[in-house]
Amino acid sequence: MKLVYVFDAYCGWSYGFTPTLAEVTRRHPELPVEVVSGGLFRGERAAPIREFGYVQGANSKISELTGVGFGAGYERLIADGSFVMDSLDAARGMAVLRQAAPERAVELAMAVQAAFYQDGLSLSDPDTFTRIAAAAGLVTREAGDALTAPTARRAAEADFRRAADLGAKAYPTLLAQDGDRTTVLAVGHAGPDRIDALLELFAADGARSAASDR
Template sequence: MKLVYVFDAYCGWSHGFSGTLREIVSRHPDLPVEVVSGGLFTGSRRTPIREFGYVQGANADIAEQTGAVFGEAYERLIADGSFVMDSVAAARGVAALRGAAPDRAAQLATAVQDAFYVDGLSLSDPATYRRIAEDAGLDADAVVAAFESPETQAAAEADFRRAAAAGVRGFPTLLAVDGDRVFPLALGRATADEVDRKLAAQRGH
């Protein structure tokens, strides 16, 4: 059995799920976790954040319901409304980090979200991934080179196709995959205990 985490680095509810994901990973070190970027802000949705008028209100709800932190640097980044969330660039960054340390993909995904939502760093900037890689003890030069490579662009697009093929309609989605069986453990929001109960029920089959 493995877990498949489908998220978008620019999705506030995915940021809210980070604590649950980290807890699940620590409770189940035996379970491999694959991370797939879903592609929330692509194509015509790559517009300045002011076009999404609900962002601050939604973030307040997320913080209240999940305990997630939205940092002052993030608030400054989006304050004038001109920042553009580009899920393609973010997916390339996730793919570059994932390629450097596949067994740590879940932790690196949450680090990417912290870089944006806590530290106010753009996920389109190679320097962001250099910093995340350095903090994680990875080869930062290799990660930045991968971020800018055509192979990583292809990996990001493959992620979007995989998420769509899996029928994922919202982020975050945590799936358990056991052979041909796929079952959802969390859609949008869940505690680690709630995920564990579903996981235990499936493992009992």
């Protein structure tokens, strides 16, 4: 069995989910986690943040429900409303980091979101991924090339297709997979205890199915 985490680095609710994700992975170190980037802001939706008037209100709700804070760097970055969130760039950078250390994909996804929501670093700036890679002890040259490398773009687009195939229409979405069985554990917001309960049900259903096949 494994977990599949579909998130978007520019999604505030994905950022708010990080404490839950950290706790779930702490409780279940035996479960590998596949991290998939979604494409929330791409194409026509890769537009200045002022066009998304709900962002500030949503951020307040996210803080209220999850306890996460938004850093001064982030507030400065978006203050005049001109900053453009481009999920393709974010997914490219995430793909390069993930390739460098696949077993640390959850940690790196959290670092990418902290770079934006805490430090106010653009995920369309190659230097952002160089910084994240350096802080994680990874090779920085590949991270710096993330936004121009054709392989990174292909990996990002493959992530978008994977998210669609999984039926993830909102971020974050956390799923459990066991062979050809898949169940949704969380969409948007959920606590670790709720996720644990659903994982137990999923495992029990699998055990019953296996027993009936004998």
